[in-house]
Amino acid sequence: MQLSKTPPSSNGSNGHGLPPILPIAMDQPLHWLALGFKDFAKAPLLSTLHGLVLALAGSLIAWVAHDRFWLLAGGLSGFMVIAPVLATSLYAMSRAIERGEKVNLQLLIRTWTQWQLRFRKQPDSYWCLIRFGLLLALAATGWVITSSALITLFAPVPIHTPMDFIRHVVLAENNFLFEIWLGLGGVMAAPVFASSVISMPLLLDRKVSVLQAVLTSWKAVLTHPLPMALWAFLIMGFTLLGFMSLFLGLILIVPMLGHGSWHAYRQMVNVSDLEERMSGQGDW
Template sequence: MSPSNLPPPPPLAPRTRRGALALPGIRNIGMAQPLDWLARGARDMRRGGWLSLLHGLVPAAFGGLLVLLARDRFWLLAGAFSGFLVVAPVLATSLYAISRAIERGEPVNLRLIVNTWTRWQFSRYAARGGYWSMVRFGLLLALAGTGWVLTSAALITLLAPEPVNSPLDFLRHIVLAPGHYVFELWLTMGGLMAAPIFASSVIAMPLLLDRRVDVLQAVLTSWQAVLTNPLPLVLWAALIMVLTLLGLGTLLLGLVVVLPLLGHASWHAYRDLVDASALPERLPPEGAA
């Protein structure tokens, strides 16, 4: 089909008469629902097989390389690994696609992964509400992650009572240092930066993948989900943090399982929290599926 004969794009989500963005409905969920997301995520990970585990193996290998290259600059490692949590929702995009395919009874294969990461390039209508929305959101998260890496590095370098060059130095001079509050300050600043990022991204990437919305709609919907269900999503944030720390604490080997588990579970979080039935689907471009 030639470009001139392509059908018009499906409409974006409607706006109200005052010009405000019309957001999808948000469902109320139970306090224990995040545990169900993990259970369903584990089921999808088993069905995704090696393709799911690959999403954990590659970041774990990259983390190992980072440790090898920056083993004497722990201030950089601390910021880099915590910054990784910021951009993780973007890296999990193809895990959302796997879960969606399983949900729809569609085949899960390498072509699905490749198309998820490349087909936005061929979207004629990518300028508004298209695949570039996902790219723009990813860039915003990457900027936020870079900002935290620089902030973390500056805090540890400038305020630590002794040079921090290893995990043991971090434990001794930052976490357990008597009379100093660098660790508390580091945690507080990290929390202040992480909370709005979590609220902006908890369901934004799955929504951008699944429906033709723009970045602002996705972010506002994500905030609305958090404000509607604050306690369950606080639990969800805590589970993400604990499982990620377990993955890091097992010499990064646990990340091979933890990252795909959280990615698949995040898809089910989106499906339970958001009623997106009134929004147009984001269909693959002609010939790209």
């Protein structure tokens, strides 16, 4: 699939319209995983580097907060919410592979520095990915505060350590606090997923505002609720596998999901009328 060179129209970053959402099959998320793995195989060293960085970050969080439940919960919640931002260079790699361009360390450096270097030429788009990342961080903070209030109010004893949580919340008899906690987490995670699943690769690829990217992401989810629910389930399931493997599994899982997210965006959103934000050679 090649990116269109069609000139931007009124649906571009200066307009109020949203790009069309393309039809997809119910099992399309499985195809995204397969494409993500293919991209991983085409650039294994740099892809593995992303997974390694996040695996080390997760291990550091667990080591620092292993005996402090709320610090651990907050750290891992923030880790999961900010991960799409940190995967930005994985999207850039998949785009370069799609275009037949070189995938190297210079591509990663350009991806993370051109936002700042081109500030004077494009001030309206400066750090839009970072701004969106801050919004995700606020969402993670809101979840931790809400979760803490729920457990503090209804747990039979104060919860200080992960073992306290397992004994008195997860394994408690005649107490539905854990089920309520999971349900609340799902309710709060759903809008975060809907807001971010398409936004990050779209912000990298096209000159749109954060609001346009978020609304496009919601439009994609509402247009294809069942396939996107499957995609959310796959992301959560693989992420939990990564955590259960003492974060070692994230070395493979993170790049596979990151590359797969690029293909989810490309196969669902028609961006032919939106102006490109960056050329393959880093010209912002």
